[in-house]
């Protein structure tokens with residue numbers, strides 16, 4: 323079956339980042355609203371989400387903030403989706419869905435098996451041990467565990483390995499940050515464009 327990989331470019335910080343990712347066909351854009359070299363304020367994120375056309379998902383990314391804080395910041399940023407990292411519960415996912423957001427729930431690739439179950443989220447994101455670190459891992463090792471799920475592979479992806487990662491893992495899509503940067507926190511337009519092309523050619 324020839325389907326379209328869902329591709330999220332994460333850690334966008336400038337209007338040019340957004341313009342390039344949208345022009346390249348990104349399915350989702352991530353804005354980091356938590357402590358990180360890529361952190362931007364909800365108010366700044368609002369100026370960027372205003373540039374995003376309908377049909378492209380806008381995602382606020384959180385590390386371990388409680389859901390009330392995440393929802394408040396996400397509303398200020400004007401996003402439609404919330405991505406939750408950290409140790410979470412089904413009740414937290416339900417609270418974010420009830421607030422009207424779509425949810426990406428991020429888990430480490432070495433999480434206990436029950437964390438790979440479906441808790442109501444729209445996508446599971448299976449990541450390296452440290453989010454946003456650029457560390458790669460054996461993407462094939464969760465293939466069986468995540469089979470049948472809507473899920474995104476992440477962690478150490480780049481133009482060079484995204485096609486293989488999608489094929490090996492069986493993921494529905496891919497998420498990247500470090501692999502499309504010229505230096506930490508600074509996106510490279512040519513790498514964004516090339517990554518989107520490589521990922522969308524795969525599935």
Ligand SMILES: O=C(O)c1ccccc1NCC(=O)[C@H](O)[C@H](O)COP(=O)(O)O
Nearest residue numbers: 332358453454455456477478498499500
């Ligand atoms: O990117 C960050 O700095 C970050 C900080 C705290 C929580 C999550 C973060 N990023 C989440 C992402 O969706 C990244 O794109 C994903 O972890 C992959 O990152 P990378 O290995 O750099 O491609």
